[in-house]
Amino acid sequence: MENKLSNEELENIINQHDESEILDYKENFEDSKAIGEYISALGNSALMLHFPVAYLIWGIHDKTKEIVGTKFNPNRKASNKNQMPLKTYLEQFLDPHINLYWEEHNIKNKRVVALIIDISRVDHPISFLGKRFIRVGTSKKALSEFPEKERLIWDAFESTKFELKIAKENVSFDNLSNLLNLKVYKRVNNISAGDSELVKSMENDHLIIRRKINFDITNLGAYTLAKNMDNFPALKKRTIRITKYAGKQKLDKAIYDRQGKMGIVVSFDNLLTNIMNHIPYSESYSAGHREDIPMFPKIAIRELVANALVHQDFTKTGMYPSVEIFSNKVVISNPGVPLIDPQRFLDVQPISRNNELANLMEKFNLVESRGTGIDKVVNSLEQNQLPALEIRVPDSRSTVITIRSKKSFKDMTITERNSSIYWNACLRYVGDEQISNKTIRDSFKLTTRDSSMVSKAISNAIDAQLIKVYDPNVGKKFSKYIPFWGRDALNN
Incomplete structure (x- = not known):
């Protein structure tokens, strides 16, 4: 064999x-x-x-x-x-x-x-x-x-059974279109022929199960395509919730609090627009006109929200994905702990506990099987001079990711600098590059006068066992560094 x-x-x-x-x-x-x-x-x-x-x-x-x-x-x-x-x-x-x-x-x-x-x-x-x-x-x-x-x-x-469990039984074909947004599904799948092609495609995607002349709608079908989640009470509380607070903590007044009413796939664009409408903006005057700049890049929000949806653990009852917006940060959480070490999100191929959901979201171009989502998050945060994302697993039931407002490298805490250097090293390593004092300065818009500060920050990241020297035989002045899990020059 x-x-x-x-x-x-x-x-x-x-x-x-x-x-x-x-x-x-x-x-x-x-x-x-x-x-x-x-x-x-x-x-x-x-x-x-x-x-x-x-x-x-x-x-x-x-x-x-x-x-x-x-x-x-x-x-x-x-x-x-x-x-x-x-x-x-x-x-x-x-x-x-x-x-x-x-x-x-x-x-x-x-x-x-x-x-x-x-x-x-x-x-x-x-x-x-x-x-x-x-x-x-x-x-x-x-x-x-x-x-x-x-x-x-x-x-x-x-x-693994959750996606294929039945959300609603014995639904006629005519009623499918009342319960599910088939128009969007047909457009994405380029289905223009008759009903038989539509039914076959939905069966292949595990959205429906044929029962003689009628159909059962699976949890996957309802959770992704529902026009109104009120028609699926068991799934209603599992949709994503957006909450905006007036200040920096949950003790401050919640000025906006809504939970999703439609399937996550058909409502994803509206969901993203809703979040971006509620995050803080700043004014920028360039080229003679005013421009409103979001505090957090849209691409980072999009990728993190999509990941929270596709990687959630449906066995955790009484929980749902959430986006909490504060004046200085956005916190995105989902039920379930990561299946891979959070520090390896960038280099290890993603694994989903919800394969059918992941496949459908990929078909709708909401997630990528190649695992480039976290790359985009890290890169966009750097480009916008934001601290690196913080990933926490506070208990055995949830994953919490926080992105924080703009802060110069000089003003970051030691922990924030360590994290920013680590993720920068990861991003370069997967592109067959290493970091150095100069590349760190370039990435975080620092000058040669900041070299000693960067050297100290690199030393701290090494002490924290987040990065290591790429080639021990090279003098310190010309040293390059890679993530702690990377292969150094002696092992290549």
């Missing part, structure tokens, strides 16, 4: 990722029972984090990630006592059945074995020999010791 991963793809995984909840490196590890337990732990962690696969890779030093090669043979017997083939032994005692893809690669003239653990069709936690395991950091633990993680795994199954 042809390998699912090319040598280059596997090498990229090794280079870009340390051991984690869904990735483990071994050299010549051969304990058959422990391998089964690792499959359970890695697979359950992937389920909890909404990853479709996990990896167990032999031939790699777990600390340095040096490719050392391996003698491990997946085609061997389970043990001297158990003459059953290892693959058969694992498949027999894993519950439920999962797809295990064993691959052999030659990387830098070293033999590497990769096990791809595909959990995309699993419907309950994975056990081996009757016991369930989970990764805690990079350690293998009994799942029973971590009931919160087990609950998150079960929640993951519910989350």
